[in-house]
Amino acid sequence: MSLRLNLYHEVQKQAALKRRDPLKLSLYGMGAIAVCMAGYYFLQLGKSHGLNSELDRLKAEHSKLDPEAKTALKREEELAAKIKMNELIERRIEERLYWAPLLEQLVGVVPREVQLIKISGEIESEITKKCTLTINGISAGTDARGIAEELRIAVAERLGTKYRNVTAKFRSLDDGSEPVALEGKQLPTAAFVIAVDLTWGGEALAAAAPRRKR
């Protein structure tokens, strides 16, 4: 076995030590970390740039849309006011109380034994749509008061088919002082005043027939 002598062992040891220099290794590590940190920073810079672009785009869009929206709001308010005014006028026209049909219904229930002397009517409130009618008349017959009562009931029933909250009450019912001739007979009379209250507009409700008062 031959003897070998490494005369460079000191040099090789120095080279190995230099290779494993902790300062150098830590510098390498720090460099790697620095590269990572720089990369992350540039990534964030890119993200910021994207966000800034988005913000600029949104600002431009907003500055373009904002005046348009203000104009649109103004226009919308104008149109809404116009539409409201139209609706008001339309409602006022459509929801008037038509007196002619009311008179027609009223006259339709007057029997031949009754003569109406005066009819007057007044709108109490346009908001609540309440109307009052006053009917003055004379009824003739063996039971003149009964005939007047039948008229009161008939008025309430007939008007109740078209109007709401119809009430018909006697304001007065008195025996007449003079008899009248009807179909060749002298019949006693009764003078009456009937006050009718009703509400128009909306759906008509059939009013319950008032009970006969005896």
Add this chain to the structure above:
Amino acid sequence: MKLGKEEIQKLALGILLLIGVVYSYFDMLLFPELKKQDAVAKNIASLSPEIKKAQEQIKRAQDLEQSAPGKTQVVPQVEAMIPDGAPVAWFPPRISELFKREGIDKVAAKLNNETAEKDLPGFRRIAWTIDFPKVDFIGYARALSTLENDEPLVAVTSLSIEPSVDDVETQRALITVNNLVKQ
């Protein structure tokens, strides 16, 4: 492995340098950038709803504009129905003419009062009393029906009909009406 004095000094210096660099990186670069991003994101978040709101507002106005012609026809029609000039000059003749067509010759319309319409800017309401000295009930009711149908801006507020004092065959009627006119 044993570190020499010089190497320890280098290491300490390196660590100090590292701490400085890391501190500077976070405090001067990364955190300000992240703060800026945060502020921009907040701005974006606040702008987006405003833009959406503005878009909705514009859309709503456009929709209303499209549907408006059908809903705003009444006012021009009503305005066209009201003659120009003082109502006292045209309303009584107009009413007389209407009732004359219905066979009632004697009609007198008198102005009662006028009030501004709060809900209807540009319009006012005039109250009139229309007197029919001699009418028969059926003809009067028919004429009243014509008035109510032909004059949509006229609303009868009260009426009365009673026998004429001098003629038992006829009645005397009185109606009060409200008429919508231009301001």
